[in-house]
Amino acid sequence: xxxxxxxxxxxxxxxxxxxxxxxxxxxxxxxxxxxxxxxxxxxxxxxxxxxxxxxxxxxxxxxxxxxxxxxxxxxxxxxxxxxxxxxxxxxxxxxxxxxxxxxxxxxxxxxxxxxxxxxxxxxxxxxxxxxxxxxxxxxxxxxxxxxxxxxxxxxxxxxxxxxxxxxxxxxxxxxxxxxxxxxxxxxxxxxxxxxxxxxxxxxxxxxxxxxxxxxxxxxxxxxxxxxxxxxxxxxxxxxxxxxxxxxxxxxxxxxxxxxxxxxxxxxxxxxxxxxxxxxxxxxxxxxxxxxxxxxxxxxxxxxxxxxxxxxxxxxxxxxxxxxxxxxxxxxxxxxxxx
Numbered sequence: 001x002x003x004x005x006x007x008x009x010x011x012x013x014x015x016x017x018x019x020x021x022x023x024x025x026x027x028x029x030x031x032x033x034x035x036x037x038x039x040x041x042x043x044x045x046x047x048x049x050x051x052x053x054x055x056x057x058x059x060x061x062x063x064x065x066x067x068x069x070x071x072x073x074x075x076x077x078x079x080x081x082x083x084x085x086x087x088x089x090x091x092x093x094x095x096x097x098x099x100x101x102x103x104x105x106x107x108x109x110x111x112x113x114x115x116x117x118x119x120x121x122x123x124x125x126x127x128x129x130x131x132x133x134x135x136x137x138x139x140x141x142x143x144x145x146x147x148x149x150x151x152x153x154x155x156x157x158x159x160x161x162x163x164x165x166x167x168x169x170x171x172x173x174x175x176x177x178x179x180x181x182x183x184x185x186x187x188x189x190x191x192x193x194x195x196x197x198x199x200x201x202x203x204x205x206x207x208x209x210x211x212x213x214x215x216x217x218x219x220x221x222x223x224x225x226x227x228x229x230x231x232x233x234x235x236x237x238x239x240x241x242x243x244x245x246x247x248x249x250x251x252x253x254x255x256x257x258x259x260x261x262x263x264x265x266x267x268x269x270x271x272x273x274x275x276x277x278x279x280x281x282x283x284x285x286x287x288x289x290x291x292x293x294x295x296x297x298x299x300x301x302x303x304x305x306x307x308x309x310x311x312x313x314x315x316x317x318x319x320x321x322x323x324x325x326x327x328x329x330x331x332x333x334x335x336x337x338x
Contacts, residue, residue: 001110002034002093008078009043011051017262019098023059025276026102034061036089040077041067052266064088079195083180086173097157099239101279103232114211115168116161116175118154119218123225126152138197142190146200156196157236158218178202235279252282
């Protein structure tokens with residue numbers, strides 16, 4: 001079994017540093033693992049001591065560069081490589097996103113009874129997912145059926161593809177071929193470069209053969225994954241969540257300041273290595289919302305509008321709050337008199 005990463009990065013972002021932490025953590029728990037990092041040619045050109053980008057080669061078994069025309073954007077390079085991994089990697093593999101920390105021995109994946117597989121996004125069925133409407137509306141725009149057919153959305157952060165037999169190889173290759181085709185259609189015909197809808201559509205087009213793996217293989221702490229944290233093999237902290245200026249980080253190893261220290265040093269500092277050695281305990285203090293009514297509207301435009309009013313037009317927010325508070329107080333009094 002090979003463990004595969006896909007990295008497209010410049011010296012101005014933190015994707016390389018995230019990949020370095022993930023590959024280091026994988027080798028920490030799996031010293032003999034065969035780790036393949038697929039990169040594009042521009043990314044490979046930055047792997048120099050001068051750029052402080054030489055450390056990854058210490059931990060990766062192979063770094064394979066894929067050439068592209070100069071005008072192909074990085075996001076396209078990443079998606080085009082990711083959806084075509086069997087073209088560059090032979091045999092069975094477990095694909096892992098760069099914004100992850102490996103928390104345990106991964107060798108048990110070879111004994112999982114699945115040829116191709118992944119983990120549900122948010123660790124829940126579609127009818128329980130906070131982004132249900134978003135997933136379905138995006139699929140409708142694209143003319144895709146994978147999400148509704150599955151009744152769930154397989155997360156693209158960890159994907160199993162076995163190829164130990166000809167039948168397994170055929171199934172894995174077919175999935176990725178369909179994924180590549182669906183993504184190209186989504187990106188270049190519909191101008192939607194997300195890869196997850198295309199993955200689920202590929203699963204649909206190839207007969208719904210992907211197996212749903214246990215949440216421990218792609219533990220998403222901010223998306224229902226706390227139930228799987230104790231036995232987590234891979235912690236997926238979603239680096240994209242930390243890009244918003246108002247986002248409150250929950251995972252210490254996803255901290256931009258920490259990753260900047262790695263960038264400046266060109267290597268993982270000893271104190272960060274100590275944190276990586278105990279990845280299930282690296283959480284900041286956070287405020288949990290345990291009211292189902294509020295959780296159900298957290299992604300509503302109305303919620304974000306109120307947040308914007310609070311931040312940028314507090315008098316209007318305060319007036320609305322006073323009006324609504326008064327109305328709720330009156331309603332409670334009237335209810336109490338019944």
